[in-house]
Amino acid sequence: MGELESKSEITPDIRDAIRWLEGYSSIAELKVKSCSVDGVVVSTSWVVDLPIKFESVGETDSGVRSIEPVSWMFPWEYPLSAPKPTLRDDFPLTLPHINPIIEGKGVSPCIAEVDLTDLLHSSGIEAVFEAMTHWLNNAASGELLCPVQGWEPVRRDNASGLVSADTYAIREELKSYAPARYLRYRYVVSGNNHNLVLGYIETPSLGRANSVFKVKDVGILNGVRHGPALLLQVDRIVSEYWAESVKTLADLRWLLKKLQLSDAFDARLKHIMATSSPKACATHNKAGIEEFMVVIAVERPFNVIGADNPWELLPYRVRFAENSEQLADDVPVHAPLMIKSTCPAMLRSVSGEDQDAGVIPISFIGCGSLGSKMALHLAKSGKYEFSLIDNDFFSSHNNARYGSVVDDFDSIGGSKVNLVGRDIRALGVNVEQLKVDVLELGKSKPAIVDKKFRYILDTTASLPVRHFLAHRAKLTARLMHSILYGKAAMGVLAIEGKARCVRVDDLMAYTNTLCYKDDRVQKAMYGGTIARESFGDGCSSATTIMDDIGLSVLSAALAGKVNQYTGESAGLDEGQIHIGHLDKDYRLDWTSYVLPATLIIPRDTNFGWEIRVLGNIRDQIERESKGSSVEQGGVLAGMVCHLSKTIYVTLIVPAPDGTIRTPARFDIATNGLEEIFKDIHSATNGQITFLGTWHSHPTSSPPSPKDRDTYAKLTKNYDLPIVMLVHTGGRIERV
Structure with a gap:
């Protein structure tokens, strides 16, 4: 020096x-x-x-x-x-x-x-x-090899090329012993330097017999070589460590003999030469490939470092001799480095997820800004497989807050399901893409998805889609609904109850009611003007203005809530609402609500409206009625949907002072109610309104003539449908 x-x-x-x-x-x-x-x-x-x-x-x-x-x-x-x-x-x-x-x-x-x-x-x-x-x-x-740290892989001083494979899948197959298996191997060569090779071994294996690998599997397509890989499995534990020394076929044969794999190799080499050698390719008028892959699987006494598994995988690139029917002992054999390809098992490992847990099928309706981000967050956990439903196209302004960065022609009309699906598939995760409007899909397939899908997540923020999913769809999967408000100041995840005992429309009606109780919810939903701007021709090109940072924080957190629910809370019967508030300093605060099963009073010939009393309201009525010697009651408030003719009872306003309560009489006072409902209308943007009243009967008796008379008077003086409920005999009835 x-x-x-x-x-x-x-x-x-x-x-x-x-x-x-x-x-x-x-x-x-x-x-x-x-x-x-x-x-x-x-x-x-x-x-x-x-x-x-x-x-x-x-x-x-x-x-x-x-x-x-x-x-x-x-x-x-x-x-x-x-x-x-x-x-x-x-x-x-x-x-x-x-x-x-x-x-x-x-x-x-x-x-x-x-x-x-x-x-x-x-x-x-x-x-x-x-x-x-x-x-x-x-x-x-002699203690450099430590079971706690793991078995040190064979050192390769002159590694030649990089080969990627789903090593998790290969090691899974090794649980069932087979001396040899065929796999497909594809690779590219950098220039004429055959030390600079990038390869990929496809899984699962094709099988054990020579017949599974065919001439059609060999060739060159768009510069990518396609050939065979041979996986040879040692049938004993090998405790000896060695440094790599294989440089020729003679060296490889020596190692195979040492590991008692010579017969397995020789029995398949003839078939490889017959299907894949340059001479075989020429016979079939194909451009010849230069090499094939041999992977030796050696079981070690304890887990290999970085594998959480005792199987060490040793790949070798065996070069063909030009126009020869046999391989001489001096043909070059290169020892590449093997790296794990991206696959669900790797994603689970990196994410700290349970490798043995089953895959969770989930369908996304909507691949917009929120949907694309949430889908990719969940995909990267390795726990899910996907169905994507959306018929929308990508526009260049979507890049401001999309889950993918899209350029070239895809940015001026690429299908959103294809763009998100491409990124999910690049992770090795299963995904099916349906470029279709869910409303059209529902006409022929009311269940929307196949039975294997356990969850559906709607991220469209579309009122028609929500209406369809609530009132028309025949779902077997549990429905979730996620939406952002207030320029990504608030995110909502609504999860239906078991067997739809609490529906998405119930949950969102309750969310609207929260505007009267929670200033932050009110401000996010109705407290400001929604800023929209057009980035193309026509009204349909308008988009809501919000930045990617806030949207990304909320989308990640909402995806986390979905992941948490599918892993920990999937057995709950109740419906759930999770509301996350993001402040200007990007601090996130969650509030959650659990709603028991909704009480449904079906429409009939006398009353053409379905009444849906939210479970918490039903419970409140039952609590206030139970054990009372006098009639109890109050004022009902909630939402009215004219399109579906559905009434949602979401709030009870206590009976004002001056209300008369006796064992046989309940006369409700009205002082202050007008001001209360003005406040409710203002806070909820008119979504929550006066519906009627409820009262109890201390003794089991049907609605009285006075009840019916009061109901008739209320109906006569009010434009909207009136609901009067009576708690009697342990149940709630409509007057």
């Missing part, structure tokens, strides 16, 4: 570290070896604790000595970057936890599970030197 004039002086930080190292207990000798453009090299003699039986000779059978030279390279930017250790050039390379060897760079041990710079900054320089001591002592005692 050459001297660096501008860095001839060792920095104070490095000097302090060297001084600390001089006093370290495992150091027998220390010398500052050189300064260069890279940093300061410090040469040390490290004392190693050998097992007793090797102390007299000073060296173990594996080649670890009682005094090991260790060089430390302190970069000039230390302590921003940690020093790195290097061992002697002839240090035994058959040991695990040695970094891939780079020619001229020495032997670099992997002494910590974390990056050394992270270790330095979290625990100090002493922890770095302690890690070196621990590593050398374990190397001497």
